[in-house]
Amino acid sequence: MSNRVNVLKTCKLYIGGKFSRSESEHYFQVLDKKQKPLANLCRASRKDLRNAIQAARKAQADWAGRTAYNRGQILYRMAEMLEGRRDQFITELERAAVSRRNAENEVDLAIDRLVHYAGWTDKYPALFSSVNPVASAHFNFSIPEPTGVVGVIAPDNGALIGLVSLIAPVIAGGNTCVVISSEKHGSIACTLAEIIHSSDVPGGVVNMLTGFRADLVPHLSAHMDVNAVLSAADDTDQKKIIQENAHLNVKRVHFYDGTDWLKEQSQSPYYIMDFQEIKTTWHPVGT
Amino acid sequence: MIPDFKQTVPVDQIGVDERVARFRTRSIKKESKLFALKLALQMVDLTTLEGMDSPGKVRQLCYKALYPHGTDPDIPRVAAICVYPNRVRLAAEILKGSGIHVASVATSFPSGMGTLESRIEEVKYAVDEGADEIDMVISRWAFLKGEYGFVFDEIAAIKEACGPAHLKVILETGELETYENIRKASDIAIYAGADFIKTSTGKISPAATMPVTLVMLYAIRDYFLKTGTRIGMKPAGGIRDSKTALHYLVMVKETLGADWLNPDLFRFGASSLANDLLMQILKQKTGHYQSPDYFSIG
């Protein structure tokens, strides 16, 4: 028994529902909290990013076209899968970043957060829609629709909960996303990708990249087929780059840095609404 | 080719109403106003359609038609007078040689609930008595029941009975309610042989409105574009003041063009409108606002 050699996991990028190595074959090493090597992660290249964005675009219309009920069930399925691998995440988190107690708390919270957003999919449209009493013979209503493809830049705080707190509202709202995981906590992102993969989330809805933000953020924020960028990374220079590049195609930009994702209040339908567009429709009322 | 009347030509009610609101914003001033007022007066079918229409009343109406405002030669005459069949002979005698037409409402006016035979009989009687225009009513019950062939055949039969007289087909739009019904009834009437289509009997409210008339003008236009044949239009009932009449003319001009701006193709079925037009004409000519005391009633 004790002679048995552990089988180590190869961490890969998750693009279009498939796990693959970086086309560049570059890697980087992440350390655990004791500064020992934890894993070798793929260092996603600009081309990997492009492929991920293409996959996200390809998946977007179908994902947005699913019923809210269906999206909610799939998010709930993610929670179920995470619950099933609760111990693994606690172990990984403990090794990578935090105390056992905090790891337990974080995983539980991440599961609950997924459940929270799973329940929102078929409710936020009702809360944020309106029938507008226009002063003419028209029926006029406004409804939220997903913004499209969202670039998500994960925070360094809350290796798991930060990631979940960003991804869940974005996809709950019918968007697809390309996630640039935390440089420190890429291994957790890899494992979360496995959860996503096994949860009936269609390929391309969430694309998970590991790598260096400096490599990827400029290209993500400048990519003309990305509709919005969400960054929770605490990096003033990169925020400026994102904002500057956003102007190329009028991307929506939201910064969530400084948020404590472990707080109960760090979830709300307004996170969903940040990546929704309001569409207003007019129609005459007559016979 | 006769269209399939089971197929509905789509009409958006609010869009029609909005188009009409645009016509109403046209501001008609100075010479163009005087021109239009005189034109409108020439388009009036001076009408009396009451159970109490005695020969005396009809005689009075005919004189009003002949002498709208004394003997002022600058004031044009109206297009026609419109009476019940039993007053046609009297009217025809008085108006003989004046160029003013005698129109009569035959076909069990206003309900149309007679047998086809009796309605045809009535038409023939009115024509024999001297009417050169017949204003018939359609069988609204049959139309609303979807029996479009029945309505079509009736109109065709009555058209035949008219002989040389022009046929105006009254749709009674106030009972048809929707613009799509009005469009459909217009098409049926036109294809069945109407020379004019007319909105209302004047006995049902609402009578003529601008949106309803616009829908009918569109039907006339489409028929013209297909066949090259011009059908006339007569809104009737509810048009009492000059401003409204001018807005109707704006609508005709901008929908069908100048060719329809004459009494051969456009009429107003009205009684009190004539005097309001006269008052406005006099106002334009004199610069003073007028009083009804100075205008004879018809």
Place this chain on the structure above:
Amino acid sequence: MSEKEITTRQNLHFDELWAYDPAPESPDYVKIEEKYDLFIDGRFQEPESGRYLRTVNPSNETVLAQVAEAGKKDVDKAVTAARKAYDGAWSKMAAKERGKYLFRIARLLQERAREFAIIESMDCGKPIRESRDIDIPQVIAHFFYHAGWADKLEYAFPGYRPRPLGVAGQIIPWNFPLLMAAWKIAPALAAGNTVVIKPAETTPLTALKLAELIRDAGLPPGVVNIVTGAGQTGIEIVNHPGIDKLAFTGSTEVGKLIQKAVAGTDKKYTLELGGKAANIVFDDAPVEQAVEGIVNGIFFNQGHVCCAGSRLLVQEGVADELVYKLKMRMESLIVGDPLDKNTDIGAINSKDQLDRILGFLAEGVEGDQKIYQSKCDLPEKGYWCRPTLVENVSQSHRIVQEEVFGPVLSIQTFRTPAEAVTLANNSPYGLSGGVWTDKGSKIFKIGKGIRAGVIWANTFNKFDPTSPFGGYKESGIGREGGIHGLLPYLELSQ
């Protein structure tokens, strides 16, 4: 109607027998000063810059007034005044009192509605029918609508506490000068912010008249500051560190520059930018009303409308009839004196804009595009463009891709609903779209398919203060109007 019927049909005659005499709204009734200063801190002040610009009546090229050009120091003064007003009277005032000021502005505007309409038409070139019946009534409605929100904001965000952002810098375009001012000022004040607003260079007069009215309304000094000027004045507002929130309506080009300029700051912003809307007509549409909708979609306000239905997509089976009727309808459109009550299409707002429009048309003539214009007469002086159709175009033509911002409609045909949606969405813009069909389920399908913020189904170019307006993609960020227009002027806390 079949192709054969169309080729053999006879023509109608719209220009004969009876023409309308001129029916001008008299400008004698309004008073325009020779010179206007900047409205800062509740009073008109001479610009530190010492510079003045001229504003011209585009329908006769006469100078209407000299208008101050705010420089950096002036903008700074305005922002300082706005900050002082925000920290002082405005933020301390009870919300319901704030609302009453907005109601008061609305009422004063109602009283002076015709005066504002006349000035708008003189300065902007739009027909009096529109300024009188659409612009000014909408301005008033916007103030009324938002006045009521002032003391009800917490109902819009259950569970959250909404708070104003501070000083809003606002930059507005020349196509709906006073209406855009209302769209900006009313929600900003209702939410409790103070305002520094810059009207467009070519159309400052109604905003300056509004300044007089705001002064008369007794609004605390500095709550609304109106700084006139050109592009540079706008840049000073965008870059001023004392601005908490920017609201811009204008071209996508400038909107992008603003988005870039605020990089690295905490300024919030909303952008209402350009558009290239598809107006899709199916073969089961109410044809006559579709024609009206197309006319209203592209010729409203000389086509100077960001949400104009500038691309007609018509199903092949009905294309001949529709285009024929559209051309017929165009013959009754009157182009000319904006102050004439019968004018349908007024003056192009400026020489620059006219040159830009004519540039598109010249390009079309050189290519194989078929250009059709109505036959109406044009005045000798001033900037004019006849209502124009461009046929024989495809998706790759510049006129299909770029915003002309003039009375120019490109016409393409399609075969299936899916093709129509694909063509509609094949654009970086996403502001509005039109659908014409008699079939309800098709409206929902197509309306959902079009990636745009406003869908007009069996209607076009309708606006209302209760109805949120704004774009997808490069047409902008955020919404104005309705409950959704409030959040851009607020921050929420739990």
